[in-house]
Amino acid sequence: MFSASATKWGKQSVGTYKTSDFRKGLKVQIDGEPYLMIEMNFVKPGKGNALYKCKLKNLLRGTVLDRTYKGGDSLESADxxxxxxxxxxxxxxxxxxxxxxxxxxxxxxxxxxxxxxxxxxxxxxxxxxxxxxxxxxxxPPNHVELKVEYCEPGAKGDTATNVTKPVKVETGAEIICPSFINMGNVIKVDTRTGQYVERVST
Amino acid sequence: MAAESGEFHPSASWEVLHLRARLLRRIRRFFEDREFLEVETPLLSADTVIDRHLDPIPVTLFADPRQMAAGSRRWLQTSPEFAMKRLLAAGAPSIYQITRAFRGGEVGRLHNPEFTIVEWYGVEDGMQQGMQLLSELAEVLFQHGPAERISYAAAFERWLGIDPHGADGPKLAVVAERQGIAVPDSLPMEDRDGWLDLLLVECIEPHLGFESPVILYDYPATQAALARLRGDRTPVAERFELYFRGIELANGYHELMDPDELRCRNQQINRLRHTDGKPLLPESSRLLAAMEHGLPPCTGVALGFDRSVMLVCGAKELSEVIAFPSEIA
CATH class of the missing domain: 2.40.50.140 (Nucleic acid-binding proteins)
Structure with a gap:
């Protein structure tokens, strides 16, 4: 994630959501930044005012905000x-x-x-x-296949996966792989964790 | 929960639906044993309880099915309170009812706009007897002993160290801030009851009813609704609520009998509804006529049946105990 000043994206109001529209998955705007409603709990004392307890994830920073709204409040929708x-x-x-x-x-x-x-x-x-x-x-897609451009040769006959080494792939990135991976191999990497998944071809 | 057009199954299991039936029988037996008369009252009425935060659903009784929007206004009842009190004024003994109640805009883990309510009135009962009867019913339902009783003031003193009857809005706001709870920006500093509700929900309810059920009693006079006030210097409302495992289950009043006082409260509440931007509700009602005639002294309680079923079977949300909650009704 990166940070942006509150005004960088401008304030482009495209409508409002009333508390009665609040639900998980709503995309809203607070102080000019976009948020995803990742949790919404309706709480109400029998005779009291309705409260909408929300967890909002900032789509620019990834931080999570706890906010409580009361019946009749509203939030700007985010484009x-x-x-x-x-x-x-x-x-x-x-x-x-x-x-x-x-x-x-x-x-x-x-x-x-x-x-x-x-x-x-x-x-x-x-x-x-x-x-x-x-x-x-x-x-990027959850899994990508990348060609190994450079690595130290693995120890002969070492097929154990718990012995690892860094390899350089075609994009220039370094990925930690089992030691049996060689130059020219194509490996599958999980982009969410940055981890090696398997060897696709030799 | 998005239903395909072919999806028709209930969201509650058969095991739970059988449990519902058993609990309904148990409640009926409880009241039959105590010689309460089971009654039935209309779901659609020209009258409705006037509450700041309860929103009845309007229905039009049309005369001509080709013009469904034209006709007289009825309200789906938020509780059977008004009609049951008319029965009491007309000479009923102690009565109970198991029926449906409707509250607009209430949808969530613990709310369904249509729900099953158990409501009863013990004639000649004061608040103590009312709480005793509620405690006995809680014991029968949850089998976790009789209810512990804590006054509203004692609960605020114990968990927040403040006097809820003395503290003003700004003082309560400071307490809320100290507790680190998320506060709605729109909550006005002078809305004392709003702050009290927020503190109750965030800081007190989560402690209530884990050893045994708990009855909270003697509410702030400003939250009396239809309860009588007691005391002169710091009057409290003779109102009480049942909690079990942090969840509010029932609300009871030592019932207000004075029609002038009701008129006055109705006006006040309608003024607040107006400032909330909500429609006003009809202030004249057949209940007022019944109260002019004379309501016997009594204590009345309403219990949420679906939430009770939830707590008996350990469900986490109402959709596990209602066959067809509103999303799939």
Whole structure:
């Protein structure tokens, strides 16, 4: 994740949600930043005012906010959209993607791409979240296959998976692999954890 | 829960639906043993209880099915209170009823807009007898002993170290902040009852009823609803609530008998509803006529049956104990 100033994305109101609309999965805007309602509990003392206890995840920072609202309150909706994109190329600190439907191009800084650069191969399909039409989060597929470009040779006959070593893959990233992996092998990596999953081909 | 068009199954298991039936029988036997008369009253009425935070669902009784929006206004009852009191004023003995109640806008883990309510009135009972009877019923339902009784003030003193009858809004706000609870930005500093409710829900209810059921009693006078007030210097409402495992189950009143006082409270509540941006509710009612005629001294209690079933079988939400909760009704 990266941080953005509250005003960077502007305040583009696209409507409001009343407490009666509150539910898990709602995308709302607080102080100009987009949040996902990840939990919503309706509590109400029999004769008292209804309270809506929410957990809200900041889509820019990943932090979680506890907020309680009372009946009649409202929240601004956030213009958040998820699109399928293709990774085109990198130009210094800028990564360029293309919307698969509209062919519109989006640029993300290396800060925004964060650790995902490790898995990006040209032409790869990813999903991207837009807030007020600006890209905010890039998600590569959960699993990607990467070719090993360089590694120290493994000890002969060592097939144990608990002996590991770092290898350099085609994107330039280092991945920790079992020692039997050799140069030219293709490995599968879980992009959510950054961990080696299996050898795909030798 | 998204239902495909072909999905029709209940969300509650057969085991739980059998339990519901057994508990209904047990409640009926409980009241029959005590010679309460079972009664039935309308679900649709021209009258409705006037509460700031209860929103009855309006229904139009049309004369012409081709013009369904034209006709006289009825309300689905938020509890059978008004009609049962009319029966009492007309000479009923102690009465009970198991029926449906409807509350608009209440949906959640512990709320379904339509629910089963058990309501009873012990004629000549004061608050002590009322709490005793509720405790006996809780013992029969939950088999966790009689209810422990704690006054509202004692509970606030014990868990928050404050006097709920003396503290003003700003003082309560400071307590809420000290407790580190999330506070709605829109809660006005002067809304004392709003702060009390928030503190009750966040800091007190989670402690109530884990050893045995608990009855909280002597509520702030400003939360009397239809209960009598007692005491001069710091009057309290003779109102009580049952809790078990942190969940509110029943609400009881030593019933207000004075029609003028009811008129006055109705006006006050409608003013608050107006500031909340809610429609006003009809203030004149056949209940007032019944109270003019004379309501016998009595204590009345309403118990949420579905929540009780939940607690008996250890369910986490109402959808596990209601065959067809509102999302799939």
């Amino acid at each position: 958040v959209e998820e699109i399928d994109v293709q990774y085109l190329y990198r130009q210094q600190d800028t990564f360029v993607f293309m919307d698969n439907k509209t062919y519109e191009q989006y640029e993300l800084s290396s800060d925004q791409v964060d650790d995902s650069w490790k898995y990006l191969k040209e032409g790869m399909g990813c999903s991207m979240m837009l807030f007020n039409d600006n890209p905010i989060i890039l998600s």
